[in-house]
Amino acid sequence: MGNEPAGDGQAADEADATGDADPETTAVDHAATSDDADGNPNTDSEDAETTTDAETETETETETDGGVHAYTVRLELVDEPGELLRALSPIADNGGNLLSIHHERGNITPRGHIPVEVDLECPPDRFDDVVEGLRGAGVNVIQAGAERYGEEISVVLVGHLVENDLSETLSRIETEADAAVIDLSLAAPDGTEATSSARLRLAVDSGRTDAALEAIRSIGSAKDLTVVEPLLGGDA
Structure with missing residues (x-):
C-alpha cells in the first residue's frame, strides 16, 4: 500500500x-x-x-x-583658329550631344563669315539653354530649330555708311535687333566717303519684326542714318 x-x-x-x-x-x-x-x-x-x-x-x-530630339543649328563663324571649338563648347556644356558639322566655306556671308550647320540632339527642355549658351559665348546664331527666324524683312540704310563703320553697324543690328543679315547690297556711286545706301535682307524671329525694326531705328538715329522701312510682309 x-x-x-x-x-x-x-x-x-x-x-x-x-x-x-x-x-x-x-x-x-x-x-x-x-x-x-x-x-x-x-x-x-x-x-x-x-x-x-x-x-x-x-x-x-x-x-x-x-526625351531626346534632334535639332539643326546654323551659325556664322569668323574664319579664325579656335572659333569652331568655342562655338561647340556651349552645346556640350548645356546637355547637347553633337551629331555632325557642315562647313559652307564656299558660301561666305556678306560680313565675310563662314556659315556652319551643326546637327545635335538633346532633351527639348535643354534646347533653349543650348541656344542661349551659344549666344552668351558671342556666337552668331542664324537659325536654331524650326521655330526661330521664321520671317524675313528688308530695310535700306542711307548715309555715310562706310565712314560710320558699316561692319560695326551690321554687328549692332544682329545683336540689338536679334536678327541675321542674310544678304547685303551696297551702292556707293560717288565713292565710299560720300553718301551711300545699303539694302539689307534680315531674318528675324517669328513675331519680332516690330521689335527688330525699332532696334534698327535706334541704331540709325545714333549713326545719323536714314532707315527706309518695308511694308510688313514685303520688301523695301
Whole structure:
C-alpha cells in the first residue's frame, strides 16, 4: 500500500518529461519564429529596394529614350583658329550631344563669315539653354530649330555708311535687333566717303519684326542714318 501505482508513476514521469520538453520546444519554436521575424523585414526591405531601383531605372530610361530630339543649328563663324571649338563648347556644356558639322566655306556671308550647320540632339527642355549658351559665348546664331527666324524683312540704310563703320553697324543690328543679315547690297556711286545706301535682307524671329525694326531705328538715329522701312510682309 505504501507504493504508488505504477501507472500513476509512469504518468508522472511522462508529465515531467513533457514539462521539461515543452519549454525547450517552445524556446526553439520561438527562436525560429524570432528568426523569421528578424529575417522577413530584411527580405522585404531588400525586395523594396530592388523594386525602387528597378522603377528608378525604368523612369530614367523612359526620360532618356523618349526625351531626346534632334535639332539643326546654323551659325556664322569668323574664319579664325579656335572659333569652331568655342562655338561647340556651349552645346556640350548645356546637355547637347553633337551629331555632325557642315562647313559652307564656299558660301561666305556678306560680313565675310563662314556659315556652319551643326546637327545635335538633346532633351527639348535643354534646347533653349543650348541656344542661349551659344549666344552668351558671342556666337552668331542664324537659325536654331524650326521655330526661330521664321520671317524675313528688308530695310535700306542711307548715309555715310562706310565712314560710320558699316561692319560695326551690321554687328549692332544682329545683336540689338536679334536678327541675321542674310544678304547685303551696297551702292556707293560717288565713292565710299560720300553718301551711300545699303539694302539689307534680315531674318528675324517669328513675331519680332516690330521689335527688330525699332532696334534698327535706334541704331540709325545714333549713326545719323536714314532707315527706309518695308511694308510688313514685303520688301523695301
